[in-house]
Amino acid sequence: MTSAREQTAAPSAGEAGGGSEGGEGGETADTARIPAFPMARAAGCPFDPPPGLRDRRAVAPLTRVRLWDGSTPWLVTRHAEQRALLADPRVSADVTRAGYPKTVPSNGGGLSFINKDDPEHARLRRMITAAFTVRRVEALRPAVRRIVDGLVDELLAGPRPVDLVPAFALPVPSLVICELLGVPYADHPFFQENSRILISRTVTPDDRTAALGRLTHYLRELVARKRVEPGDDLLSGLVGRTEVGELTVEEAAEMGVLLLIAGHETTANMIALGTVLLLQHPDQLAAVRDTEEPELIASAVEELLRYLNITHSGLRRLALADIEIAGQVIRAGDGIVLPNDIGNRDPDAFPDPDRLDVARNPRRHVAFGFGVHQCLGQPLARMELQVVYGTLYRRIPTLRLATGVDRLAFKHDGSVYGVHELPVTW
Template identity: 45%
Template sequence: MTTTPADDVIGHDTTANAEHPTFPFGRTCPFAPHDKYASFNDDDLQKVDFKGTPGWLITGYNNIRSVLADPRMSVRGIEDSSRGDAGDDAVPGFFVAMDPPQHDDLRRILAKEFTPRRMAAMRPNIERIANELVDEMLKSVGPVDFVDALALPLPSLVICELLGVPYDKHDFFQERTRAVLAADSTPEQIAGAIGDVMTYLAELVTIKQQTPGDDLVSLLVKHIESGDLSIIDVAGMSTFLLMAGHETTGNMLGLGLFALLEHPDQLAELREDPELMPQAVEELLRHLDIIGSLPRTATEDMEVAGQRIAKGELLMFSTEAGNRDPSVFDEPDRLDFQRDASRHLTFGHGIHTCLGAPLARLELQVVFSIVLERIPTLRLAVPADDIRLKNDARIFGVHELPITWDRA
């Protein structure tokens, strides 16, 4: 990796042979972006390489918001096999990898069923699942891996229940989701993993056409009957929701609890005032930002912050840097539960803003509230430096989080 040449800044031309930092940068600290960002000016664009393709890195909060909302931004033509395609035609139903009007048509249908009100109605079920998992944790006579015991199974159980997918298939789904997100997976392995899940869900869709239930897949089946969707569309949408709906939240639960235990002052505030939890979750989302970057391509020649961007050029949006922009968040490197962090960029911005954000927020609030209430003496079972970080994965987190507590 090389340092950025001095002429790779706004207002200066760069050559095709110039060497640029490889992006994403990764993390060496669990609770902070790479220190390379410290040398950047948030008002400038920086030249980087993404999987061998040169592109422009945008780090400033206001620039990220304005450009992500620009209709000249496209999610096509991007070398990102985790979406199941090679930048050509998107996988059916994977609206996250589609531009309008296809994106808008699918998202509009899903949004009718995947509503914040429906998510909020799931709170009793999420609380039940969380309490059952904590019950099992409390039976242990020694340290427990929070990731394995609660962080991963809870969102898996919740998304399976929401979609109407049998939970006894959760190992099948988790194995294939990990294959999709593993940094060393080949495009063929990723496509195979997505194909396996879509094949299973297509079979489930045909079953629910005959025997519908009170679940999201059954609701989407109605749109097959109206002609708005095909079986493969519903299978693809369900596959995307299933994969996105448990791995991201699971990683955030593990890393979030790690952050709480390593910031005792903020943890104490939360214990003293449980009503602070929704605001605390927003701050954890801002502070940790486990995805951190979003790629786009320009569909037209345009200008961003004084820099000419040619049609077809790649732009990388560092939401983790935008979430630390000091012009927007005072003392941005400090975890502060008194802060209003609701403007964070962790769920993206524009037409591709995360549709599952209300569910993720709810799961985080419920789990942290129940765990802190039921296990008041909770603490790490190993030194913090021994916690293994997921620096090798597309979604940041911790591999394990050994915890313990005082037992009677």
């Protein structure tokens, strides 16, 4: 299901070379000729990167693209250059800097420390790192197994067909992150709805700001309650840091919002989208379903993360100094867009990259980013996906779609890719 469009015309100076138009904003006759980003996926190929990204990679490792505001940041399409730039200290993740290539119009900054630079980024990140170490996450595996088995029990006892998104894909990570943070799961309709607004590409800046305000207010009140009645959870630990002056209440609330959103949205979409993909590849599904080897399940998780890579708006950065790379010079102040979906399909990094192979174990993928800003929660996400993929298809071996894949509504309108609904039966 991959487009064969691999060739394009030679780049113009504005596309592959020029430097003056990057990050200025406002469309001109010159910038109008530069390809727009994000790019559309090919019809009938919902699991593949947009063919336009392959076209850009055929032109050069670095070319220009045009964003919603008319700015023309660099597009980086090869795996090696993506990792090099993501690890480069001359590259900033601070969304408040002039020229930063924003995903959508916004009225303010980003979410907590992920949109800050060191040393502030490192200071805040260190406060929660311990909760996401491999050792701490492995200690949670039995609890996650109980959650997954309980939800599968409910599926088997319930009606068919069923929408797997609200019945399974969303509850698994939501229950886990609520337990970890100390957030009442009963409030999940509230935070899931506001999360949906925040990650939508189509809502207005005012709607996005209002959703963020509601979530921040909710977490601020929860932090205040935990001052009086602390628990054995991550938010209570952050409250302790506010009491000794290491963290403000607002910073604690912002970190809570970030962890709550990231802790359920991305994993939920990977559960659903990975299931759709495996159902389209019966041989790969059988390998996952029938194995008793944890190593193969772990490998399958890495391959699905590489192949699907649901953060399909690209990672965004800003150059703080001139950077020479791949025959180009990224000037200080230039925006940089790094679509990790096309990086994960780079044949120089992954042989035969458009073939799904659950035994591949491609641990060098960039689905979680790279460098100091790589995803803090990746050990938790990996473990949850291992439990899900190792349980769901084994316990429901005849699981199948209750509709055609061509009738599924994919999330082309969000910054996190997935399916809105997933009707299945068995």
